[in-house]
Amino acid sequence: MLEIKGLKVKLEEEDKQILKGVDLTVESGKVHAIMGPNGSGKSTLSYVLSGRDGYEVTGGEATLDGEDLLELEPEERAAAGLFLAFQYPVEIPGVGNMTFLRTAVNAQRKARGEDEISASDFLKLIREKAKTLKIDADMLKRPVNVGFSGGEKKRNEILQMAMLEPKMCILDETDSGLDVDAMKLVADGVNALRDEGRGFLVITHYQRLLDHIKPDVVHIMADGRIIKTGGPELALEVENNGYADILAEMA
Amino acid sequence: MTALSEQKMDATEARLAAMTLPTSAPWLAEAREAALARVQAAGLPSRRDEYWKYTRPDTLVQAEALPAAVFETDEEPVFANVDRLKVVFVDGVFDADLSDPLEGEGFTIERLADVAAMDIHWAKDLYGTLETNGQDPVKRPLAALNTAYATDGVVIRVTGKVSRPVSLIYIHKSESSDAILHHVIKLEEGADLTLLENGPAAARLNKVLEVDIADNAGFHHVRAQGRDHERRAVTHIFARLGTESTFKSFTLTVNGQLTRNEAVIELTGDDAVAHVAGACLGDGDFLHDDTVFITHDAENCESRQVYKKVLRNGATGVFQGKILVKNRAQKTDGYQISQSLLLDDDSQFYAKPELEIYADDVACSHGSTSGAIDDEALFYLRSRGVPAPIATDLLTLAFLAEAVEEIEDEALAEEIVCRLEGWLTRRRKD
Numbered sequence A: 001m002l003e004i005k006g007l008k009v010k011l012e013e014e015d016k017q018i019l020k021g022v023d024l025t026v027e028s029g030k031v032h033a034i035m036g037p038n039g040s041g042k043s044t045l046s047y048v049l050s051g052r053d054g055y056e057v058t059g060g061e062a063t064l065d066g067e068d069l070l071e072l073e074p075e076e077r078a079a080a081g082l083f084l085a086f087q088y089p090v091e092i093p094g095v096g097n098m099t100f101l102r103t104a105v106n107a108q109r110k111a112r113g114e115d116e117i118s119a120s121d122f123l124k125l126i127r128e129k130a131k132t133l134k135i136d137a138d139m140l141k142r143p144v145n146v147g148f149s150g151g152e153k154k155r156n157e158i159l160q161m162a163m164l165e166p167k168m169c170i171l172d173e174t175d176s177g178l179d180v181d182a183m184k185l186v187a188d189g190v191n192a193l194r195d196e197g198r199g200f201l202v203i204t205h206y207q208r209l210l211d212h213i214k215p216d217v218v219h220i221m222a223d224g225r226i227i228k229t230g231g232p233e234l235a236l237e238v239e240n241n242g243y244a245d246i247l248a249e250m251a
Numbered sequence B: 001m002t003a004l005s006e007q008k009m010d011a012t013e014a015r016l017a018a019m020t021l022p023t024s025a026p027w028l029a030e031a032r033e034a035a036l037a038r039v040q041a042a043g044l045p046s047r048r049d050e051y052w053k054y055t056r057p058d059t060l061v062q063a064e065a066l067p068a069a070v071f072e073t074d075e076e077p078v079f080a081n082v083d084r085l086k087v088v089f090v091d092g093v094f095d096a097d098l099s100d101p102l103e104g105e106g107f108t109i110e111r112l113a114d115v116a117a118m119d120i121h122w123a124k125d126l127y128g129t130l131e132t133n134g135q136d137p138v139k140r141p142l143a144a145l146n147t148a149y150a151t152d153g154v155v156i157r158v159t160g161k162v163s164r165p166v167s168l169i170y171i172h173k174s175e176s177s178d179a180i181l182h183h184v185i186k187l188e189e190g191a192d193l194t195l196l197e198n199g200p201a202a203a204r205l206n207k208v209l210e211v212d213i214a215d216n217a218g219f220h221h222v223r224a225q226g227r228d229h230e231r232r233a234v235t236h237i238f239a240r241l242g243t244e245s246t247f248k249s250f251t252l253t254v255n256g257q258l259t260r261n262e263a264v265i266e267l268t269g270d271d272a273v274a275h276v277a278g279a280c281l282g283d284g285d286f287l288h289d290d291t292v293f294i295t296h297d298a299e300n301c302e303s304r305q306v307y308k309k310v311l312r313n314g315a316t317g318v319f320q321g322k323i324l325v326k327n328r329a330q331k332t333d334g335y336q337i338s339q340s341l342l343l344d345d346d347s348q349f350y351a352k353p354e355l356e357i358y359a360d361d362v363a364c365s366h367g368s369t370s371g372a373i374d375d376e377a378l379f380y381l382r383s384r385g386v387p388a389p390i391a392t393d394l395l396t397l398a399f400l401a402e403a404v405e406e407i408e409d410e411a412l413a414e415e416i417v418c419r420l421e422g423w424l425t426r427r428r429k430d
């Protein structure tokens, strides 16, 4: 379970407060969605949770199953079960997708005191998962995200998620840049992972993804705060009317 | 010619006074004397020379070699798993007991010391010839010094396609050894040879390799310079390429206090291809200098220079690379990249890329960069659970990949990658 309480974050380099007290709890087995205007702090929240440099936490806390996330190194957060599907996946020339994923899977296993996965088991597993996401063998061999189309990058994020089987998955605009079919593939990928022991935090601007991945709870974030929380109907309201009414209501 | 500075003359005289020209058959004695005259005319390099702006030549020039501790390791040496003809030198002296018999299919191989006593030998036309050509337009007196005084090395003539690499192994045993090695390789039309070199050789090494590649012949070269921390080396490769011939050379350098590797390549026949590449890993008291001079003097030739350096703890990297395209060398395709990955703020990289083009229909590009590990990539890897030290190593290997990819033979490339991984693992801060 992911618990965020009063989380306040500013930029390290500038005196700019971005998160101004975020409260959010995602229970295991649930899917929460976050919507909100551009620049409201959604990606910042996902980065701070996964441990990226450049931010300073000035208040509040964030725990995963009771463990203080903010104290951990990024790789320790991953080993603890946190996963972020990036809004902009990074291209890494010279590092093969396959090598990268195997290193990641084994590093996480090692950190949890588990045995490494054998090369053949890994190959079998990744081929199977790649197939359902329509990622071909050639893409697996290529350097991480290099020369991938926008949609391929997003599918590659979901493949990584499927291989790493995290407890808490944060998806930052995984739907943006996807065509209708790819969106369905990604949603199927997410739905296949839905499980009692796994929580999701899905950041999106559009109702369409949420048609496929039915959220249990929808939050609206604005200016560094969660300003409204509701059921799936909240997403529909945003889709139809935009944020103006909600923002006005809160003002 | 301008007169040499007094300082330079003194330094040159001091070095020469400590040496005597080896006795050789007349043809070789003549080559040696001519080389000695080149040294005397040019003087040995000093730190004032433009060509030695970033690398101090003093320890390579001075009469006495500084001692270098022998690096003890029980690790299996590089290329151990490759089927090859082993030719071993200990502190710069050929060792018949440690070497395989000097014979093979499609080539002859002899020891320079033996050839030196023969009244007639084909090497007469080659020994010192490419080195002499390589003295213009930039003087390379340490190579001429080598031609004058080298007593050992191999002389290889390749007539066929040789499947088994010739592997020169340089063992360093004495802390004060000062080695001068000179190899001459002649590839006849359509011939093909892979040459491997590995080992530190000596406390101080001056090595020259002259390779004459006839039409349609191919020469592949993979070398791993020894890990001894205190060793110093200056090496020159002089290559001349005929029509549709190929020259590919890769060098891995790890450790060593001072290494200057010069490659002087002349494309003299149309449609020839020359690739030179290097990967170097330096930690602490380490200076590595790649100095390359490629002359295009024929049409439709391709040359590539790919140099990558990983530097940490104050290590220094130098790259001086020049592509000279003469006016008849139309349709030249020249590429040059030199990059360094600085793992900390103390390390430094000096690059001097140069293009000099006299033909009008050519495509030449060059680039040089130096930078740190990419933070975005590092975070991405870590966010997937890869610990920072391992993620850094993955990115470091990725940085070096373009140079290593220049090695055509997969098994040899794998040998090099293992060395790189070994070096990184030994230094991992976890």
Ligand SMILES: Nc1ncnc2c1ncn2[C@@H]1O[C@H](COP(=O)(O)OP(=O)(O)OP(=O)(O)O)[C@@H](O)[C@H]1O
Residues within 6 Å of the ligand: A011, A018, A036, A037, A038, A039, A040, A041, A042, A043, A044, A045, A054, A087
């Ligand atoms: N490193 C940074 N330097 C400067 N400003 C930053 C930095 N990171 C975030 N910001 C600012 O913080 C605010 C929140 O950014 P964030 O990316 O979290 O928004 P978002 O809700 O994800 O927006 P979008 O919907 O457009 O993806 C923006 O105003 C952004 O410009």
Ligand SMILES: [Mg+2]
Residues within 6 Å of the ligand: A042, A043, A044, A087, A172, A173
């Ligand atoms: Mg965002």
